[in-house]
Amino acid sequence: MDAELQNKLKKEAARKAASYVKNGMVVGLGSGSTVKMLVDELGRRVKEEDLQFTGVATSIFTAQQAKSLGIKIVDLDMVDSIDLTIDGADQVDSNFNGIKGGGGNLLWEKIVAINSKKIVWVVDKSKVVDTIGAFPLAVDVIPFGSQHVMQNFDKAGYEPVLRLDKEGKPFKTDSNNLIIDLHLHKIEEPTQLADNLIQTVGVVEHGLFLNMVSEVVVGKEGQPEILVNPN
Ligand code: 5RP
Numbered sequence: 040m041d042a043e044l045q046n047k048l049k050k051e052a053a054r055k056a057a058s059y060v061k062n063g064m065v066v067g068l069g070s071g072s073t074v075k076m077l078v079d080e081l082g083r084r085v086k087e088e089d090l091q092f093t094g095v096a097t098s099i100f101t102a103q104q105a106k107s108l109g110i111k112i113v114d115l116d117m118v119d120s121i122d123l124t125i126d127g128a129d130q131v132d133s134n135f136n137g138i139k140g141g142g143g144n145l146l147w148e149k150i151v152a153i154n155s156k157k158i159v160w161v162v163d164k165s166k167v168v169d170t171i172g173a174f175p176l177a178v179d180v181i182p183f184g185s186q187h188v189m190q191n192f193d194k195a196g197y198e199p200v201l202r203l204d205k206e207g208k209p210f211k212t213d214s215n216n217l218i219i220d221l222h223l224h225k226i227e228e229p230t231q232l233a234d235n236l237i238q239t240v241g242v243v244e245h246g247l248f249l250n251m252v253s254e255v256v257v258g259k260e261g262q263p264e265i266l267v268n269p270n
Contacts, residue, residue, distance in 0.1 A: 045165065048260075049161070052162065055265075056159055057125075059125065060125075065121050066124070066125065067152070068101050068125065068126075069126025069144075070097050074101060078104050081105075094111060096147075097148040098144040115150065120154055122157065124155040124158045125159045126159075127161055127162065130171045131167055132171050136229050137248045137251075138174050138226075159255070162256070166257075167257055171229065172224055176246050177221075179243045185217050185241065192219060192221060198222035199219045200222065202220055252268060253268050
């Protein structure tokens with residue numbers, strides 16, 4: 040899919056998901072380019088429709104963008120729970136298992152997700168796949184001893200690559216951790232893999248979000264399609 044069409048589909052899905060936000064809600068705001076469009080639309084609704092809600096951001100970037108648009112942002116610990124979180128994803132399959140972390144924000148995204156009553160993802164149609172894994176799986180690790188974690192992943196056949204920033208330096212997350220991307224190609228046993236990763240000392244979190252999402256708003260030609268998780 041060419042980038043222009045992909046952006047159009049992302050924008051339509053983001054606008055649809057923005058309509059889920061109602062007055063008085065506490066809303067988790069994800070990260071990434073699709074969520075940036077969502078936050079733009081929510082900012083418009085705040086200004087033009089007098090929408091009032093409280094946001095909890097999953098990244099410093101999202102918090103700054105939202106605040107600049109007049110959206111009230113509080114820390115997660117300031118709220119008891121989140122009514123609805125809207126986030127992007129890198130891939131999702133028909134069992135509602137997904138990969139997140141393309142932007143490196145998976146740790147805050149997962150903390151916000153597990154404290155949310157409802158999670159909705161916004162994606163374009165290219166991200167809905169039969170089997171997840173073609174997109175590299177991000178793993179958030181603490182810097183101390185990270186080369187040894189890399190070696191362990193290498194021995195396990197996970198094809199690990201340390202993520203670099205635009206200047207070629209190790210990419211730092213908002214928590215000052217590192218990201219190791221695993222080039223797994225196909226993830227046939229996501230639950231088993233998630234268990235293995237989280238048991239690796241030095242790993243803080245991984246980008247497998249398994250059956251956590253209630254709905255996926257998929258941007259496609261015509262109008263967005265809503266996939267509803269029956270579980
Ligand atoms: C960031 C994420 C993003 O939500 C995911 O990478 C999708 O991003 P985009 O909307 O730019 O395609 O998980 O950690």
